[in-house]
Amino acid sequence: MEKDKTLWRVAMLIPPLAxxxxxxxxxxxxxxxxxxxxWNGFSADYRYVGFDNFLQIFHDPLxxxxxxxxxxxxxxxxxxxxxxxxxxxxxxxxxxxxxSVFKSIFYLPICLSAIVVGQIWVWIxxxxxxxxxxxxxxxxxxxxxxxxxxKPGTALYAVIAAxxxxxxxxxxxxxxxxxxxxxxxxxxxxxxxxxxxxxxxxQVVLPxxxxxxxxxxxxxxxxxxxxFDILYIMTGGGPFNSSDTLAMHMYNESFKxxxxxxxxxxxxxxxxxxxxxxxxxxxxxxxxxxxxx
Amino acid sequence: MSTLTLKNIxxxxxxxxxxxxxxxxxxxxxxxxxxxxxxCGKSTLLRMISGLETTSSGIISIRDRDVTHVPPARRGIAxxxxxxxxxxxxxxxxxxxxxLRLAHAGKDEITKKLAEVADILQLTPLLDRRPKQLxxxxxxxxxxxxxxxxxxxxFLFDEPLSNLDAALRVQMRLEIASLHQRLKAxxxxxxxxxxxxxxxxxxxxxxxxxxxxxxxxxxDLYEHPANRFVAQFIGSPKMNFLAAKIDVVEGRQMAVAxxxxxxxxxxxxxxxxxxxxxxxxxxSLAIGGEGRQICQARIAVVERLxxxxxxxxxxxxxxxxxxxxxxxxxxxxxxxxxxxxxIGQRVHVFGRDGISIRSQI
Ligand SMILES: Nc1ncnc2c1ncn2[C@@H]1O[C@H](COP(=O)(O)OP(=O)(O)OP(=O)(O)O)[C@@H](O)[C@H]1O
Ligand SMILES: [Mg+2]
Numbered sequence: 205m206e207k208d209k210t211l212w213r214v215a216m217l218i219p220p221l222a223x224x225x226x227x228x229x230x231x232x233x234x235x236x237x238x239x240x241x242x243w244n245g246f247s248a249d250y251r252y253v254g255f256d257n258f259l260q261i262f263h264d265p266l267x268x269x270x271x272x273x274x275x276x277x278x279x280x281x282x283x284x285x286x287x288x289x290x291x292x293x294x295x296x297x298x299x300x301x302x303x304s305v306f307k308s309i310f311y312l313p314i315c316l317s318a319i320v321v322g323q324i325w326v327w328i329x330x331x332x333x334x335x336x337x338x339x340x341x342x343x344x345x346x347x348x349x350x351x352x353x354x355k356p357g358t359a360l361y362a363v364i365a366a367x368x369x370x371x372x373x374x375x376x377x378x379x380x381x382x383x384x385x386x387x388x389x390x391x392x393x394x395x396x397x398x399x400x401x402x403x404x405x406x407q408v409v410l411p412x413x414x415x416x417x418x419x420x421x422x423x424x425x426x427x428x429x430x431x432f433d434i435l436y437i438m439t440g441g442g443p444f445n446s447s448d449t450l451a452m453h454m455y456n457e458s459f460k461x462x463x464x465x466x467x468x469x470x471x472x473x474x475x476x477x478x479x480x481x482x483x484x485x486x487x488x489x490x491x492x493x494x495x496x497x
Numbered sequence: 498m499s500t501l502t503l504k505n506i507x508x509x510x511x512x513x514x515x516x517x518x519x520x521x522x523x524x525x526x527x528x529x530x531x532x533x534x535x536x537c538g539k540s541t542l543l544r545m546i547s548g549l550e551t552t553s554s555g556i557i558s559i560r561d562r563d564v565t566h567v568p569p570a571r572r573g574i575a576x577x578x579x580x581x582x583x584x585x586x587x588x589x590x591x592x593x594x595x596x597l598r599l600a601h602a603g604k605d606e607i608t609k610k611l612a613e614v615a616d617i618l619q620l621t622p623l624l625d626r627r628p629k630q631l632x633x634x635x636x637x638x639x640x641x642x643x644x645x646x647x648x649x650x651x652f653l654f655d656e657p658l659s660n661l662d663a664a665l666r667v668q669m670r671l672e673i674a675s676l677h678q679r680l681k682a683x684x685x686x687x688x689x690x691x692x693x694x695x696x697x698x699x700x701x702x703x704x705x706x707x708x709x710x711x712x713x714x715x716x717d718l719y720e721h722p723a724n725r726f727v728a729q730f731i732g733s734p735k736m737n738f739l740a741a742k743i744d745v746v747e748g749r750q751m752a753v754a755x756x757x758x759x760x761x762x763x764x765x766x767x768x769x770x771x772x773x774x775x776x777x778x779x780x781s782l783a784i785g786g787e788g789r790q791i792c793q794a795r796i797a798v799v800e801r802l803x804x805x806x807x808x809x810x811x812x813x814x815x816x817x818x819x820x821x822x823x824x825x826x827x828x829x830x831x832x833x834x835x836x837x838x839x840i841g842q843r844v845h846v847f848g849r850d851g852i853s854i855r856s857q858i
Contacts, residue, residue, distance in 0.1 A: 389582040392549050397596035397647075398570030407599075411586040 232475070239468035245458065250465070257469035266445055267470065270453035273360055277449050280361075281428035284368040286420050289375025290413075294405065296376070297383045307380070311373040318370070322437030325366035329353050356446035359439045363447060367434055371427060375420045382416025383409070422485045429478055450474050499561075500525045500683040501546065501651055506555035508538075508545055508707075515541050517707040518555070523651075523685065528677050530694040531687045532730065533704035539687040540655055542704070546685065547576050547653050559650055575644035579656040581636045583628040583643075590615075590624040593642040614642045617679070634665045638672075645680070652684040658693065670696060691731060695719070703727050720843075725851040728776050734807055734820045736845070737782070739775045743767045752846070755814030757792035759839070765846050765854045773854065776845035779807065779822040784829060788838030794819055796833045801826065810837065 239257055243250040261267050292310055296303040313321060328335045329352040340348040352362040386409065394404040432451040435441065441452040448456070450470060458467025501523040508516035515538045523529050531539045544550035546557060548569035557565045564572045583592050590611055591598070597607050615621045618638045628636055637657055644652055657673070658666045674697055677684055688694055694701050695715045703710040703718065703726070711723040715731075722728035722736075729735045741752040741759070750767075752759045752775045759775060767773060794810035797818055808829055809818040821837065829835065846854045 387580065387582070389578045389580055390584060392569075392576075392578075393582050393584075393595070393643075395549060396547065396569045396574070396576050397599055397643075398568075399599050403599055407595075408584060412584075414586075 235468040235471045235475075237468075238465050239472045241465045241468075243464045243468075244462040245464035246462075253465065257466045258473075260466060261469060261473065266448065266453060267450075269445060270448040270450050273447060274449040274451075276360065277364065277431070278425060278428045280364045281367050281371065281431060282421055282424040284364065285371035285375045286417070286424055288368065288372040289420065290379050290417075292372065292376045293379035293383060294409070296380060307376075310376055313370040314373040316370065318431070318433040319437055321366060321370045322434045325362070325369070326353065326438055328366075329362055353439055354443055356443055359443060360447040363435055363438050366438065367428075367431060370434075371424065374423065378416050378420050378423070379413060382413045385416075386412045418485070418488050422488075425481050425485070426478075429474075429481070450477075499523060500527070500559065501685070502556075502558045502561075503546075504556040504558075506542070506545060506557065507553045508541055508550065509553050515707050516545065516553075519707075519709055521702065521709070521712070523683060525683055526681045528684045528686065528697055528699045529702060530698035530700075531685065531702050531704055532689060532691060532694045533710075534730075535689060537704045538707045539689075539704055543576075543653050543655050543685060543687050546651070547574050548572050549576075573650035574653055575647040575649035575651075576653040576655070577637070577640045577644050577657045579659050581628070581633075581640045581660075583636060583639055585628055587627075588624065589620060589626050589628070589631070589639050589642075592628065592639055593620075593646055595643060596647055610646050614646045617645065617676070618642050632665075633661050634669055637661065637669060641673075641676070645676075650683060652682055654684065654686040656688055657686075658688075658690075666690075666693075673697065691733060695731070701731070703730055721853070722776075722845065723853055725774065725776070725847050725853075728845055728847070728853070732778055734779045734822070736776045736778050737819050738817065738847075739777070739812070739815055739819075741773055741775050743769050743771045743773055745769050752844075757812065757814075759791050759844060760789070761844060761846065763855070767846070767848070767854055772849050774847040774851075776847060777839070778843060779820040781839060781841050781843045782819070782821040783838050783840050784808070784821060784823065784827065784835045786838055786840070788840040790836045790838050792837050793834055794837045796829050796831050796835060799829055799831060810835065812837075 240252060240254060241250050242253045242256075292306070296307050300306075316324075329337075331337060331349045331351040331354075336352065337348040337350060340346070340350075350358075352358050390408060390412070391404070394408055399407065429451075432449070432455070435447060435449060435452055436455070439447045441448040441456060445453075451474065454467050454470040454474065457463045457470060499522050501521075503519050503521040506516055506519040507514070519542060531542065533539050541550060545552050548564070548567065552565050555565070556563055559573050569576075584595070587595070593614060594607050594611050597610065611624070612621075615624055618641060620635070620638055620642055623631060623635060623639075628639065631639065637660075640657070654673075658669050661669060670693055673686075677697075686693075686697060698715050700712060701715055701718055702712050705726055710730075711718060711727045713721075718727055718731045722731060725738065729738070739752075739754060739757070741754040741757070743765075744751045744753045746758075750761045750764050752761060752773060792812050794812045796808055796810045798809040800807040800809075804825060806823040806825065806827055806829075808821045808823055808827075810821060812819055819837065823829070848854050
């Protein structure tokens with residue numbers, strides 16, 4: 205009987221493990237492998253090049269630019285939705301009129317795929333009839349035709365705005381859940397002790413929201429690392445690589461320029477960064493646990 | 498001088514009336530306990546006094562100042578919650594001085610007051626700890642410390658000891674009593690534990706369904722309950738109630754029922770044949786002995802508590818078992834048919850409406 209169960213369990217585990225193995229583990233190790241070759245992506249004729257690909261990274265101006273953009277992208281993609289989400293959650297929690305309607309509206313974008321969000325914002329930024337330029341024209345009375353996504357100075361930030369628009373809802377609901385978890389009597393103590401709303405938020409609410417914040421920031425980081433699709437749809441890394449991130453750069457090197465070996469080396473670097481972030485995240489989680497339990 | 502006055506206080510949540518007109522005057526330095534069954538509105542009333550709950554109508558004054566619509570922080574109250582309500586991310590010291598720090602009090606003042614309060618509550622060695630690192634009793638002392646440091650006109654306690662185990666509860670009860678003597682502060686204390694009520698209170702307010710049933714010193718409520726509700730609520734085990742009728746035998750007023758006759762030592766204003774309820778405390782009853790016999794009863798259950806024993810006995814014609822408080826280790830067993838006698842003459846007579854006709858001693 206017990207043995208039957210074990211067999212059954214193993215049988216049930218094989219399909220998901222197989223999928224995970226083929227789609228995650230295998231590519232992971234192959235990219236480790238290809239990162240030390242000069243494979244072009246299809247030819248059977250390639251050889252071992254040692255750490256050349258990694259050394260090349262240091263001489264690749266596009267890599268540096270993509271790395272800088274990735275830092276900007278990640279910082280903004282974490283800070284903006286986290287900040288906006290927190291403000292919205294606090295407003296909704298303070299029972300402003302229509303709070304529950306706003307809650308649904310702000311949450312809605314998270315249900316859309318990044319491709320759809322990207323396309324919506326491509327239209328919003330459209331130079332001739334896009335919502336943004338139309339609105340600017342109306343307000344200033346001028347005739348705005350700014351190509352937000354086609355100018356190196358604004359492309360990355362335009363995508364960050366679109367990304368934040370989508371991610372804010374997620375941060376907001378997590379903060380709302382965190383706010384609900386704060387015991388009502390702690391807030392009542394604030395009323396009795398005469399805390400202003402600013403003091404209440406700074407000295408009590410925010411510290412008690414720390415567990416929620418850790419989750420929001422971690423999700424933000426992880427999502428922003430994955431945030432390739434929206435860039436791909438909106439700018440494809442352009443113009444002139446101005447909105448390239450490491451993921452975008454890796455994609456371009458591997459699949460557009462057929463430098464699969466070099467692309468793999470970039471992906472290994474990305475992997476290590478992700479790993480470091482995840483470790484930092486778990487350490488932070490443990491610290492939070494130490495305070496609240 | 499009265500510290501707190503409630504004038505016809507009412508509260509409803511939507512259509513539901515929870516507090517239905519409370520009149521109360523609390524003197525300076527008094528320890529007043531609100532008791533009543535669960536859901537009767539004790540916490541709601543306390544929270545209305547604190548200002549955490551709005552008041553639907555009526556006037557609340559503290560030190561002759563109308564505070565009905567004043568926010569909690571400016572009423573001159575401090576509140577201690579059942580859950581302690583300590584901030585988990587702050588040290589004991591920071592929890593206690595929270596209000597002072599909010600008000601930007603001077604560093605020296607904070608240090609001095611903190612030292613005083615910590616000394617009173619024996620918290621000095623614990624000031625750097627987080628609430629999580631404290632026992633339940635210590636946590637509640639911190640919560641009390643946070644109240645004391647405010648130096649309020651009125652302390653409000655909502656079941657502060659309910660989360661503690663029995664032994665600690667007794668210890669904390671004593672600490673609160675001595676704190677009251679030391680601070681001579683006005684305190685309002687909500688509990689459903691009638692031992693806490695009896696031991697701590699200068700006056701007890703018995704609440705039922707949003708109304709005051711009776712207000713009085715603990716011993717007054719025990720000896721002269723105004724009605725059946727108060728009579729059964731104060732005292733443990735609760736008072737026995739026997740259905741009976743008034744009769745006059747040889748010119749003397751008696752309470753009679755099947756197989757039972759009790760002489761009433763004083764006349765009560767009731768006509769022969771009138772239905773009444775006789776209330777007798779378990780401690781006024783005995784088995785056999787020298788008292789006057791009132792009936793025969795069959796023992797159903799015997800609870801031996803060590804220092805005393807409670808016997809529950811069935812009487813023909815009465816619905817409820819009679820509880821009888823006996824000395825430590827009496828020779829009674831379930832199934833015994835025993836004579837129940839009265840020691841003393843403490844009989845309470847209640848009319849059909851449950852109001853005390855007159856309590857007798
Ligand atoms: N915010 C509220 N909205 C609606 N009804 C409420 C609210 N707060 C309390 N009540 C109701 O008011 C009644 C009294 O509640 P309250 O908490 O004052 O009782 P209590 O006497 O303190 O009981 P316990 O001994 O269980 O603490 C209850 O029936 C409760 O359901
Ligand atoms: Mg209560």
